[in-house]
Amino acid sequence: MDKNVVYSLGLGPGDPELITIKAMRILEQSDVVIVPQSDELGRSVAKDIISHYVSDEKIQMYFFPMNNKKEELVKRYTELAETIKSLLDSGKTVAYVSMGDPTLFSTSNYLTDKLKNIGVAIKHIPGISSVNASSALLGISLASKGDNIGIYELSAKADVNAERIKNHSTTIFMKVHKKLNALIEAIRESAPDEAYLIQRVGLEGENTIDLLESAPDFDAAYLSLAIIKKV
Secondary structure, three states: OOOOEEEEEEOEOOOHHHOOHHHHHHHHHOOEEEEEEOOOOOOOHHHHHHOOOOOHHHEEEEEOOOOOOHHHHHHHHHHHHHHHHHHHHOOOOEEEEEOEOOOOOOOHHHHHHHHHHOOOEEEEEOOOOHHHHHHHHHOOOOOOOOOOEEEEEOOOOHHHHHHHHHOOOEEEEEOOOOOHHHHHHHHHHHOOOEEEEEEOOOOOOOEEEEOOOOOOOHHHHOOEEEEEEOO
């Protein structure tokens, strides 16, 4: 490992066995592993995953409030970037982790930007995204020859979602929670051939719901994504 580089590791969707061999090796060789947490009590799925591979002594938790307050989040990411730079300057090998893949709708993207701003080199180690894990769970193709695919954050506007469904062979909507009604309405409007909600993929409570057969309650959308297909 290069002591002048910080490693951004994707941990996969939640199943500790879905972490890559390369990410596992870097975790084992790192002096410090930075783990984000959104729970003030210290609960963290990411920590649960890496605890299979590294000792608690290596783990450094860092709290990010889930309040969408931009100024506060920018402050927290900036502070963490400076902390990581100090660790590197002291000769430590450092990795930071995120769920899924570090480049797809990941908090890692924000920290990466802050590190680049202060001259820190980053090496990304890809992880299995919840998108890939969900299609594998369903046993369906995301795209075949001649198809196209779109991956979006679910909009609160049903007509926007419906238009996106109409424009792609396969449409994936992430961050479904709190906007489930806009998804259900878009499915009714666009009339796709298949539509699934995948809950907690790779985690305890993993489940799939056929959205053409039933409309789940609001709570079902927590830690969920949707895969919509047209034949």
